[in-house]
Amino acid sequence: MNLDNLDPETVSIIKKEIHGMTYLNLGGYKLDKIPDFVFDMDNLGYLDLSYNNLSEINEIPSDLIYLSIRYNNIKYYDFANKGLKRIILEGNRINEVPLINSDNLLAINLSFNKLEQFPELKTKNLILLNLHGNRIFHVPDDLCRLSNLVKLYLGFNKIERLPDCFGELQDLKFFSIQSNNLLEIPASTFKIFRRIHFDFSNNYELRTPLNDINSMSLVNYGVEAPSINVYSDPKLRENTRKRSSDNVEFPWEKEIAIKEELYRRIMI
């Protein structure tokens, strides 16, 4: 394909300038390889190749900071480009990933793949990790080294336990582990419940002392289908209800704002 073949209105939708870099969205063009002209583009920062037929990625443009390859047929991605800040590989067929050791990476989305092992991550600046919908059953202690994590999604896996050190993730604000096989929640985790969104729902094997859960504001606990969501500080919830609806501020958003400068350029 080539951009010259497309009508100008379509080109204006799929090619833009964002944050001073070029954004190109080639989603849905049934591509089986990255078109050659993409490599000739100047300052290409954002590339979306979702909903194509790509089965492998050998080389990507060198300036990229954002790469989205959602819903293709990729089985292996080597994470070789060290400049990427955000990579979205959702809905592919990836069953293993190599060591990921780029300090530039801020957000990794490997959701809805076929991963059985938790990826080996040496990415100290990672803010967001999304591993929803894989087949992971073991979460290693190494997870706790990702001290900058703000959002962690582990829902729809087969996880039975969390590492004991989980409470050391000081910056964590959103954590979802819904629809897993959790058996228990490590005691160290309780200390961070008060300041994070925490979703345990649909962990049918979970046996957690109700007293502990109550003290942390139980939102929903059904007997037939235990569905537990534990929220942040009950006082906080009470306060947010009292405030005028269009003027809600959340403390965790302020803390995220500290990382905003890092994060701003990869949200599009």
Place this chain on the structure above:
Amino acid sequence: MEISELRGLLIGSKATGKTTFIRRLSRTKKSEYGLTMKSTDYNIELQIPKRDGSVVSVSVIISDTPGQRDFAYQSFSDGIKTDFIVMFYETNTLDTFNQLSIWLADIKNLGIIKNRKLPIFFVGNKIDLKDDRMISDQYIEAFLDSFKKRYNWDAPVQHYFISAIDSSTLDILTVLRRMFVITYKHMKAFNIQPTQEIYRLGGFT
């Protein structure tokens, strides 16, 4: 079987225009609402023209749900009922569109929908922001194909580009009318009774 009332559910990430969409019918100003903190039901009377020229009056009850995930939990924890699902995203960002997949995973996980798929309508809002548009027709087409295959969705799946604030685009009542008719026909064809219960939705984006 005659159906004169159906229930719909608006879901999607925050600030995608769910409330603006439904509130536009009552001509309330944006400043009068703001962040949706709990699920709110709106009862809308629709006039549906029939082939013989007559017009029937039906009502559709739309539950407008919070896009902010923690409020969504609270709203859904009591269980909600619906006959069709309307999923919102905004056409001027990629992220709200990408977040649809997490909402979809939630829906798939709901007991009731495992047994029976509901008609689902994807709505790309804010199409009035032409210069900022990031979701192309091509993208949507490929997304819908991928969605149907992936979820094996045998109930109707439709997509609309709208602007909840600009009346020159597809009229909101027209959209609702189409949703009603498509859901009605689907239910009639498979002899499905109205109002199914959904237990809860969960997950963050």
